[in-house]
Amino acid sequence: MSQTVSDRPNAPLYTLPKAPTGITGLDEITGGGLPQGRPTLICGSAGCGKTLFSMEFIVRGAMQFGEPGVFMTFEEKTEELVMNVASLGFDLTQLQADKLLRLDYVHVERQEIEETGEYDLEGLFIRLGHAIDSIGAKRVVLDTIETLFSGLTNQGIIRAEIRRLFEWLRNKGVTTVITGEKGDGTLTRQGLEEYVSDCVILLDHRVSNQISTRLLRVVKYRGGVHGTNEYPFLIDEEGISVLPVTSLTLDKPVSSERVSTGIAALDKMLDGKGFFRGSSILVSGTAGTGKTSIAASFANETCQRGERCMYFAFEESPQQICRNMDSIGMNLQQHVDAGLLRFHASRPTLNGLEMHLVAIHKAVKTFKPTTIVLDPITNLITVGAMSEVKSMLIRLIDFLQTEQITVLFTALSLNTVIQEQTDEGVSSLVDVWLSVKDIEFNGERNRGLYVMKSRGMKHSNQIREFIITDSGLDLVDVYLGPEGILTGSAREAQELLQETGVALRDHAVSRKDREIERKRSVLESRVSALREEFESVQEELNRSYVEDELRNEVLEKNRAQLTRSRHKED
Amino acid sequence: MEEEQEIWELRLYVAGKTPKSLLALANLKNYCERHLKGKYQLEVVDLLQQPQLAEGDQILAIPTLVKKVPEPIRKIIGDLSNEEKVLVGLNIRPATPV
16 A cells, blocks of 8 residues: 555645546546555456456556556467457557567466476466566456466465465565455455455346347446446447446536527427527327438438438438438438448347447447437347346437437337337436327328427427428418317318308308498489489479569569559549 | 487576575485486576576576476476485486386
């Protein structure tokens, strides 16, 4: 303990110096790497990756951290080892030539060995010491020292010597990795864990539903905080990657930028602008409701903006998707050709969930899309339990949100009865949940689309009829009438009915108008006739009046004349 | 059993002059003088001085006696205190004495 601290006087006393492994994810779990200058035990059953793990520790140490290493193997010959790890791109021959690595094959052949009397393992110490000194090694791997137990009979001596060996390695200040085969009920067959008290990492290889998952757990890490969970890891062409939950705290960056869904009417339902960038969207629905079409149209829209989109298809091949989307007026092939759209199609059963997750991670890291589509996540259920799928999706969403990537999942609801729950239980994780529903009515099935939730924006609470036409997707208002919700041809019929009604009413109104018009003209003609009559009567009256006056006048005149003439006579 | 012309090539690996090493060397010399007089070559390798030699003969334990000739190669580890085992290991005496 004091050794490592005094070796590095600059390091603060309270922190344990750590030797980074360079293994993706492991350094995050252990908070920086393995305890420096101390032995670490890596145990696990056969074929769980112990040798590879320790080899990666040595090789990365040599290549990335400038710490030469000694790999002492008790099982594989050096040539075999060189060949085995060459597939991971580790050139051990070159590293040996550069004096960054030393391989030492310790062969213990019980047949050749006769034991008599007292002995010790000083020979091993000398060999190891020589190997360490010859290249100035800082890291040592013993893979696996348990072979000694089968090669030699005097267990008491071996135990004492192994204890001494670890003490000696500590004193030398080298970071040591010891591998051990998992025993029955114990971490290692020979109980090596009792000698190694600083750090124990357990590797496991579990097969469930014929799919294997590799898991890693830090059993013990003295003097350091470490993640205690089982973390899945994988071995691929780039070595080991351990996948911790990318962030345990929820402090991801958020964007208030909006991106269109590719369906204008859907944008309108989402406050007129679409999704938030970097949000997660779930499209769930029963079979044949057009989930893939929604996904494809979102992908299409992304590419049309000139951004990159990655499409993970677990059901259909890229060609199939392109062809199918062509039929509804979306040319995805052009985006593929332009390098904006990349498909990653694989059967879910190709590998375990974690492998999928890593594949997604890697694809995202290399392709740098702004949008990814997973179609459909429900198929992942075939390779993992629901809780595993959920935990994978949590990690995926976490990761994507940190990267500010918008993700769209589609999920198949198996049964319409459980409408409000998606099978993966991811509905609580996602930001936007669109549900596409079959509406069976009047002898036909139509699609209805709801926005079940949409965090952080005003969204429509209305059901829309979702129609797929030759020119793309559209949403139309459903008919809400006294008969309930009408969709499809029933809606069309209803609309027709309404139009007819209007026409009929129009017709009726105009007929009445004309009748009134007619009545008015009749009335008016009658009025004018009466007026004529009145005028003629009036004229008549006037005439007789004038005649009377005239007559009176004439009479007056006559009488005056008569009077005058009478006076004359007088 | 023994062929007249055969020479036993023996190599004893030690690490410094530890009591075990000295005991092994004394035991070995004793056996050889009694059973292989004039028919053996003994080389003592001190790994503290020549650590690089440990790899060649796959030495783990100290002391280790390696018999290279006659075939087969045998290693006898320990302080060689059990004469019977050593002689069997060196093919001087058959494994199951009558």
